[in-house]
Amino acid sequence: MTDLASVLQNRDELIATISAGAAERERHGTDPHDQVDMVRKSGLTTLTLDESLGGPGGGVVDLMAFVMDLAEADPIVAHILRSHYLQPQMLRRLPPGPVRDRWAKEILTGKVFGNATSERDGALGTAQYATTLTPSGNGWKLSGAKYYSTGTAFSDWVMVVAHLDDRRVARINLPLDRTGIEVQDDWDGIGQHRTGTGTTRFTDVTVTEDDFVQVSDRDQPRIASDVPLMQLYLQALIAGILRSVVTDARDLLTSRTRTFDHAPAPVPAQDPVLLATIGQLSATAYTVETAVRAAAADIDAAYDSERRGDPDPELFARASLSAAQVKVHADQVGLTAAAAIFDVGGASSASRSKNLDRHWRNIRTLTLHNPTSYKAIAIGDLLVNKTPLPGNGYF
Template sequence: MPVPALSDAEAVEVARDLGLRFAAGAAERDRQRLLPTAELDQLSGSGLLAVTVPREFGGAQLGAETLAEVFRLLAAGDPNIAQIPHSHFVYVNAMRTQGSPDQQAFFFGEVLAGKRFGNAQSEIKSRHVRDHATTLRPAGPDEWILDGEKGYCTGALFAHWIPVLAHRGEGGPLHVAWVERDAAGVTVIDDWDGLGQRTTASGTVRLDGVRVPAGRLTPYHLTFEKPQIYGAFAQLLHAAIDAGIARAALSEAAGFVTTKSRPYPDAGVERAAEDPLIVHTFGQLELQIRAAEALLAEAGRAVDRAGADLNATTAGQASLAVAAARAMTTAASVDAGSRLFEVAGTRSALAALNLDRHWRNARTHTLHDPAAWKVQHLGRYAVDGTLPPNHGQL
């Protein structure tokens, strides 16, 4: 059954409602590492996973600013659930920019039918994040054989299609091989053991002699041979997840302080929520999180502006805006996840409450890309107007 088409306002409202629903079980899922299979089915059925499909293929083609807010609201409920479809949207974008008309018609049709894309991109044994050993070798004029092993494959376990980043030929150009989740030779292993984001199932994908028709390959290398917002779009969604974690941590801290915390005697107040030192700390965190949310919204608008008029300058400005958002949301989420204990007091440290999941989620997710490099590129631009490099991490 086709999923419903949503307007900007409808998408935000649906995300807000789902975020509230997902929040109810987030602590227990984290504690027991219960994978959110049913919740992902709700997300798929809501229509949110199809909101960026282009209009000419029957989609709503909603912009980056709206999608960032959707991710922020989902992450405020459960950042694990928000992270799982991150690659789905990134590869919908990849198909939009590099797919042939026939490929687009097929795969966008899959998305509109409720199908999910995963990810098999990074390699744990590689020298760095942009180094890949997975290879496609020819098996005839219209077929390739795919071999390799990928790690950090968020979304793959729950996917219908797994886009795999691989060299076409030994040392050849990078392509995306679109592989069905249950294809022969594909093994998805739930071996993710992170201290945070515990229920994303970001495990291993092994590819052993997987047969891929030529019509299921799209070029990846061409993405970065001209100005692009592919990287900025992907990074924007990461920033939105961190902003959601920060807001959730502060909200839960406020709920605890107003209902469970005892006042410190020297404050001379009846309620912990009236302690001026606690109120001041909440004010500091609120200021930091509001700044992160504002930078996130502006980054979304910058990506949308660049998409409407794409050139080296607009693409660079979008990357800088997203870099600022990522640096700020990194600090806000880690700080809020830690300082919630400072305001909530000793009782908040009880393991049964599982309030430390906010810090663990923030600390784990913010490791995707070093925030220091975001600041470095911002600094270079501030000093002499140097635009950031044209790659997928910005």
């Protein structure tokens, strides 16, 4: 068993090492394989694995604190691991036995899990998939294509969501080297562009019973859900990026030695307009980080009710609302802050070598995961008309 304090003890050193060269890696499009491997070897990929399964037993608050630190160092690396941290939560719901023990062991030995969920057909967020499992001999054959497979190119295993029949949806873990699996490097986003967010194709892939993690009825009412966690994870990435915005804006301002003749101060670092901009950026970063931590506590409260054997629908609804509220706020203020960094630097801040635009590009890409406006509408409809939040893959 690994205790939480031991896993966290070298976090600062790890973060500093990953931070070194992150901006240059982003500018040159360098894959952070070494950096992902550092996280793996540090044991932090086990962070939220239950103590009963040999893990440190960290909660969502612990996870979001680490994700924000990691995203401040390198948001690409932090984003790659998003789907991996879904695995420990899913294992908690499995009954004691060989299936749960097998996947817990994989996590404990440092294996990283990617995802193959999203498709390009049908309404987004529903449990409708064209990827199917077809009976074949003593097992099944998997065929289909998945898109936005963030992290899979850096992983050992990929979790695939596919129809088992007309009613049931299966979640299976497959090794990336199994015959018939093709991971394509075709993600060309303006931001978060080396996260392995490409296409994963499955062509008559052999699947056995041992590969199954979970089978669910798509029409069964949902109580406990990991969606708030997965949604809040994206806002934790933005919170980490905003810390870097503050740091880069400060460094940019203190590096300036000249200003305009008509500026309110002879030295940029004493210019009240520029100092106010830095102050506003700092306040934005602090507010988003605080909101992420508060929502993480709400998600932990919901998970705690599930661990007690009585998942509380109200607590899970609260967690969903909290994550949605953080998104609506973080998306808006994050983009404004990432653009405002150029206000403290003048024309030279637009130099490609400084790569300051990466913050805006990365935040903008993260905000596009699902529409901010639709989330705001759902929140308003809940508050005004008491309409429950949608029970789909975005709430």
